[in-house]
Amino acid sequence: MSTALNETKANWEPLIVAFCCTWCSYAGGDLAGTSRMSYPSNVKVIRVPCSGRMNPMFVLRAFQRGADGVLVAGCHPGDCHYTTGNYHGRRRLSAFKKLVEFAGFEPERFEVRWISSSEGDKFAEEMETITEKIKALGPNRKMRDARWQSVT
Amino acid sequence: MTASSKSRLIDEMRMQSGQDPSCCFQCAKCSAACPVTAAMDLLPHQVIRYLQLGLEEDLAKSKTPWICASCFTCAARCPRDLDLARMMEGIRLVMLRRRDGNKFGPADLTPEQLKKLPQQALVSGFRKYNK
Amino acid sequence: MPRTGVFICHCGTNIAGTVDIEKTVKASRSFPGVVHADDYRYLCSEMGQDIIKNAIKDNNLDRVVVGTCSPRMHEQTFRKAASEAGLNPYMVEVANIREHCSWVHRNMDEATPKAVALVRAAAAKAALNDPLEAPAIEVEKRALVIGGGIAGIQTALDIAEAGYVVDLVEREPSIGGRMAQLEKTFPTLDCSACILTPKMVEAAQHPNINLITYSEVEEVKGFVGQFDVKIRQKARSIDPVKCTGCGICYEKCPAKAPSEFEMGRAKRKAIYVPFPQAVPNIPVIDRENCLYFKKGRCQICAKECPPQAVDYEQQDEILERRYGVIVVATGFDQLDPSIYGEYGYGQHPDILTGLEFERLFNASGPTAGKVVRLSDGKPPKKVVFIQCVGSRDKARGMNYCSKICCMYTAKQALLLKEKLPDAKSYVFYIDVRTAGKGYEEFQRRAAEEYDVAYLRGQVGKIFPENDYLVVRGVDSLSGKTIEINADMVVLAAAAIARSDATELGRIVGINSDSYKFFNEAHPKLKPVETHTAGIFIAGACQAPKDIPDTVAQAGAAAVKAIGLLSKELLKGEACTAEVNQAECSGCLYCEAVCPYNAINPVEIEERYHGGTLQRTVAEVNPSLCQGCGSCTVICRSGSINLRGFTNEQILAEVDAICLQR
Numbered sequence: 001m002s003t004a005l006n007e008t009k010a011n012w013e014p015l016i017v018a019f020c021c022t023w024c025s026y027a028g029g030d031l032a033g034t035s036r037m038s039y040p041s042n043v044k045v046i047r048v049p050c051s052g053r054m055n056p057m058f059v060l061r062a063f064q065r066g067a068d069g070v071l072v073a074g075c076h077p078g079d080c081h082y083t084t085g086n087y088h089g090r091r092r093l094s095a096f097k098k099l100v101e102f103a104g105f106e107p108e109r110f111e112v113r114w115i116s117s118s119e120g121d122k123f124a125e126e127m128e129t130i131t132e133k134i135k136a137l138g139p140n141r142k143m144r145d146a147r148w149q150s151v152t
Numbered sequence: 153m154t155a156s157s158k159s160r161l162i163d164e165m166r167m168q169s170g171q172d173p174s175c176c177f178q179c180a181k182c183s184a185a186c187p188v189t190a191a192m193d194l195l196p197h198q199v200i201r202y203l204q205l206g207l208e209e210d211l212a213k214s215k216t217p218w219i220c221a222s223c224f225t226c227a228a229r230c231p232r233d234l235d236l237a238r239m240m241e242g243i244r245l246v247m248l249r250r251r252d253g254n255k256f257g258p259a260d261l262t263p264e265q266l267k268k269l270p271q272q273a274l275v276s277g278f279r280k281y282n283k
Numbered sequence: 284m285p286r287t288g289v290f291i292c293h294c295g296t297n298i299a300g301t302v303d304i305e306k307t308v309k310a311s312r313s314f315p316g317v318v319h320a321d322d323y324r325y326l327c328s329e330m331g332q333d334i335i336k337n338a339i340k341d342n343n344l345d346r347v348v349v350g351t352c353s354p355r356m357h358e359q360t361f362r363k364a365a366s367e368a369g370l371n372p373y374m375v376e377v378a379n380i381r382e383h384c385s386w387v388h389r390n391m392d393e394a395t396p397k398a399v400a401l402v403r404a405a406a407a408k409a410a411l412n413d414p415l416e417a418p419a420i421e422v423e424k425r426a427l428v429i430g431g432g433i434a435g436i437q438t439a440l441d442i443a444e445a446g447y448v449v450d451l452v453e454r455e456p457s458i459g460g461r462m463a464q465l466e467k468t469f470p471t472l473d474c475s476a477c478i479l480t481p482k483m484v485e486a487a488q489h490p491n492i493n494l495i496t497y498s499e500v501e502e503v504k505g506f507v508g509q510f511d512v513k514i515r516q517k518a519r520s521i522d523p524v525k526c527t528g529c530g531i532c533y534e535k536c537p538a539k540a541p542s543e544f545e546m547g548r549a550k551r552k553a554i555y556v557p558f559p560q561a562v563p564n565i566p567v568i569d570r571e572n573c574l575y576f577k578k579g580r581c582q583i584c585a586k587e588c589p590p591q592a593v594d595y596e597q598q599d600e601i602l603e604r605r606y607g608v609i610v611v612a613t614g615f616d617q618l619d620p621s622i623y624g625e626y627g628y629g630q631h632p633d634i635l636t637g638l639e640f641e642r643l644f645n646a647s648g649p650t651a652g653k654v655v656r657l658s659d660g661k662p663p664k665k666v667v668f669i670q671c672v673g674s675r676d677k678a679r680g681m682n683y684c685s686k687i688c689c690m691y692t693a694k695q696a697l698l699l700k701e702k703l704p705d706a707k708s709y710v711f712y713i714d715v716r717t718a719g720k721g722y723e724e725f726q727r728r729a730a731e732e733y734d735v736a737y738l739r740g741q742v743g744k745i746f747p748e749n750d751y752l753v754v755r756g757v758d759s760l761s762g763k764t765i766e767i768n769a770d771m772v773v774l775a776a777a778a779i780a781r782s783d784a785t786e787l788g789r790i791v792g793i794n795s796d797s798y799k800f801f802n803e804a805h806p807k808l809k810p811v812e813t814h815t816a817g818i819f820i821a822g823a824c825q826a827p828k829d830i831p832d833t834v835a836q837a838g839a840a841a842v843k844a845i846g847l848l849s850k851e852l853l854k855g856e857a858c859t860a861e862v863n864q865a866e867c868s869g870c871l872y873c874e875a876v877c878p879y880n881a882i883n884p885v886e887i888e889e890r891y892h893g894g895t896l897q898r899t900v901a902e903v904n905p906s907l908c909q910g911c912g913s914c915t916v917i918c919r920s921g922s923i924n925l926r927g928f929t930n931e932q933i934l935a936e937v938d939a940i941c942l943q944r
Contacts, residue, residue, distance in 0.1 A: 017940055022355075023814055024794070027673040030353045033382030042401055043385050044940045047354070049858070049928055052876075053912030061934050065941030079794045081814065082911035083878040092916065117814065118796045124387070179671070179713040180759035185625065185743030195762050229625065229743065257839030 012135040014068035018044045018127070019058065021051045023081035031120030036045035039127035040133075043071070050074065051112075052085030056096040059110060063143035069109045069134035073126070076114040083095045086114075105142050108133060155208035159206040161246050172205040176234050182226035182236050192216045194228055197238055203239070217243040249280055256281035285316035285410045286399040288344040289402060290335055292326035292382055299324075310487040314406040318342060325358050330750040335361065336368040346374040346409045350379040350402045366384035371414030371858055373927060374506055378405035399938050407939035410931045415856040415926055418906040420782030422508040423607040426844050427452065429500055432478060433830060434462020434612035434822025434837045436486050441841030442610075443491035447848045448701075450604065451486065452514055453496045455543075457561035458483055460614050461823075464544065466644035468830055470725035471944045476560055483562040495602070497567055503791050505610065506879070506909055507817025508853045510606045518848065520554075520568035520598040525592035528564035530556075532584035532593065540572040546639045548657065549649035554584045554593075561646050568593075598900040610845040611791060611801060612837065613784065615823035618673040618680060618777040624674065626774055627745045632657040633752060635744065636776040637691055654702050654769055659750070662703050663770035667754045668692045668917070669742050670701050670712040670747040673777035674693065681777050681798060686827045688775035694730040708735045709767055711742050711756050718831065738765060745772055759812045778827035795816055800826050811840040819843050859908035860915060866922035867900040872899060873923055881907035882914060 026047050032039070037118055048054060051074025059070045080086040084106040093112045101107040111130055115123050168170060183195040194202065196217040202211050211217075217240045226236040229275070256277060257264065266274070293299035304322050311320040319342045323331045326349060338344060342740040347370065349361050354377035355792065364373035380398040388394040424447055426680050428439045431453030439451045462468075463483075465475035469798035486492050495514060502513040549643045551557075553573040554566050574581035575595060585593040617638050620628040628634050633656045635643075646652035655662050670688055673680030689712070696708035715737065717723040729735045742756040751768040758765055780799035781787075793813040794802050801820045804812040821840040822833040847853070860873075862943040866888055874882040885902040888895050901923070903914075924930060 030382040032384035040389050041388045041397045045526050046936050055916045062937045063733050076711040085911045085913050088913050145742055161472050179741045180757045181741035184741045186492040231678055233678040
């Protein structure tokens with residue numbers, strides 16, 4: 001481990017990757033924008049068709065690349081655009097969260113949330129909440145690959 | 153009405169009661185439900201209107217906050233989820249603390265008293281009466 | 284090596300206000316594969332699209348990244364522009380730097396690096412894009428309309444007139460909905476039945492419309508162009524072919540139950556038609572209240588029926604049909620005001636909701652059209668109307684305005700004066716909202732010519748005293764408290780979504796807002812579409828509305844439906860799953876998780892040690908696949924990928940976003 005990894009920079013800001021399903025949460029994010037709500041810019045959204053498309057591999061990769069938190073957001077259970085996708089997603093990701101903990105990594109860095117397309121306010125709130133939480137946790141040191149080049 | 157009004161009374165009332173008068177749309181359900189309006193010079197919904205407009209001096213003259221019996225009927229009926237009974241209490245508190253230009257500092261106490269009184273009581277007393 | 288062009292939009296100041304465009308463009312030039320970067324004030328304009336098209340030709344670009352508003356807004360626009368310049372439309376990627384960036388962050392220092400990261404991610408994804416082709420889907424030229432109120436009837440008529448077959452499903456025994464319950468309609472005072480019943484009859488007799496009444500939709504599968512629907516036709520216990528609608532059965536029936544049509548304020552028989560003008564005019568046996576079904580005796584209706592149409596053995600039937608489009612028009616309910624203890628609703632027979640009071644004017648209503656008190660049958664002298672009962676109330680009711688109450692209250696107060704010239708009406712209101720053609724004039728007429736007293740304030744308590752109701756309220760304008768000894772009180776109860784709307788939404792596959800009203804695809808520009816292609820909404824199931832708005836929306840939904848039905852083929856989903864059959868182990872887990880039955884096992888032959896080997900592997904039918912990607916994750920050998928959202932593309936986006944670390 002290089003010393004650089006163990007130092008928390010004074011102006012450290014967490015990086016949070018949010019995977020949002022196209023139909024609900026991504027649209028909820030759009031509504032948050034249209035309604036001019038605000039949330040921390042630490043969150044960057046990647047659009048996926050459905051929370052059932054979420055392969056745990058994507059989450060692990062984000063952590064390896066130095067993301068400090070990962071959020072998966074999908075339609076409320078029962079409202080999936082693809083009928084059952086988020087049921088699979090829910091089961092898969094909650095099992096995965098347990099594995100993250102089992103592997104000795106902070107499970108709080110990984111969250112799953114249900115945000116509908118009409119919940120712009122909830123979208124903004126969740127982004128706010130998770131950013132605050134990750135800030136309190138500090139940087140992701142355990143899973144980050146030191147060889148990954150950083151560019152500011 | 154913005155988050156911070158021009159009126160100190162209203163800002164303090166807001167802090168005391170945790171209520172924001174700006175979300176009232178003057179339906180007057182509180183006045184319709186209030187059991188003691190007969191003795192009031194301003195009706196409950198008018199009190200909120202005065203708060204919205206920042207008419208601090210007129211409010212200070214009004215009997216209404218002192219007539220309010222804190223029965224909480226208004227709070228139970230309000231369609232905007234405002235607790236007017238708490239606001240009235242907030243107004244009363246603010247008034248009481250300002251009565252006769254209430255000011256209170258370390259100079260008002262003898263060294264004896266300063267020694268004896270618990271620190272916390274002193275600090276909160278100074279804070280209350282030095283607005 | 285890819286040749287990507289990046290185009291950043293200012294969107295006037297919408298993006299440029301908080302994102303440093305120049306910096307973003309400059310940064311874009313350094314991304315792998317980017318050979319050209321440019322910006323423009325409005326990329327979605329004709330000029331903006333031309334800039335993209337020319338850049339594609341001049342720089343020989345093979346993929347495009349636009350940093351603009353949400354892909355849900357303009358992705359199609361830019362895909363079209365790209366294909367006009369000879370690119371495959373799926374070589375375009377959108378970085379959402381407006382809704383997800385410039386509009387939610389307040390300063391440049393925050394928004395600019397984020398915009399750069401989002402564009403970097405889009406460029407990384409675009410570098411891995413492949414040309415895609417959308418499969419063609421055949422359109423079933425048949426429409427399903429759910430709900431037979433004025434919205435459903437109008438939609439069905441409009442679609443049928445365009446020459447397509449429509450099935451109109453209604454839960455109640457007759458079509459007509461809420462409008463059938465009304466006596467008069469504001470602001471013209473047209474008799475509601477007079478203008479509605481011709482439409483009901485027209486729908487029933489139209490060669491292209493099948494009425495499926497006393498029925499409910501149970502299951503919807505499939506997708507636009509090919510929805511497979513199961514409809515439960517509940518047993519009427521009457522043979523509709525034999526029945527002549529003579530009405531002898533319900534004349535003779537001895538069992539009674541509260542009438543739903545009369546809001547429970549009158550009784551109907553256990554065999555009944557909901558109202559005299561019912562369409563179809565075929566009774567229904569309500570098995571909950573019928574003596575024969577409860578106790579096994581009676582059978583009077585069967586004995587009395589001249590054509591022997593009563594059939595106690597009838598069973599529910601399940602109809603299975605395929606439709607190209609679905610229109611949901613399931614209407615609204617009234618809030619039960621008994622949650623407001625101070626109004627005493629439900630504790631006194633003379634405290635009614637607006638809809639219950641409306642029925643008193645109707646010749647076939649509970650009082651045969653006489654406006655009298657239900658307690659003693661006397662005509663009222665003073666009637667108090669209370670507005671916003673449950674509307675605009677975030678504490679105990681609904682936070683929205685129900686839109687129709689101001690007008691129907693004015694109408695009822697006016698009609699009351701017409702019927703009982705000695706009666707006096709008082710209206711307690713918070714605001715009078717009369718936005719609509721002729722609405723303000725109508726309300727002013729009620730106040731000025733019909734002596735309706737408008738009191739700006741609310742009511743705190745209602746309690747019975749002697750033989751009247753004491754209404755204690757306040758007039759906030761004069762600051763006077765008011766007490767009225769009223770004979771009747773009418774509560775303008777909020778218009779709310781049907782209690783089972785969410786359930787229906789789940790069956791059909793559309794979502795609802797926090798009040799359970801169905802969500803439109805866009806509040807302004809797509810008011811009748813939903814987020815599910817091929818499903819439209821009309822009428823008060825979307826939000827409270829009056830009849831003109833409902834009819835207009837029904838027509839709009841019909842046009843959208845006709846637009847789809849008129850196509851022979853629809854473009855399907857291009858982003859579909861594909862199986863690498865060489866690696867597929869044939870476990871078929873993917874088949875189990877696919878919600879569209881789009882995956883099937885197939886036999887393939889492989890060369891194996893000089894011989895051939897037969898193996899079972901999975902195969903995706905691209906015209907059924909909707910691209911959810913569930914199969915890609917369940918696949919243990921990792922041999923399924925989703926075009927347009929491949930594992931490699933998503934990982935590339937992750938890498939690009941995390942590059943700031």
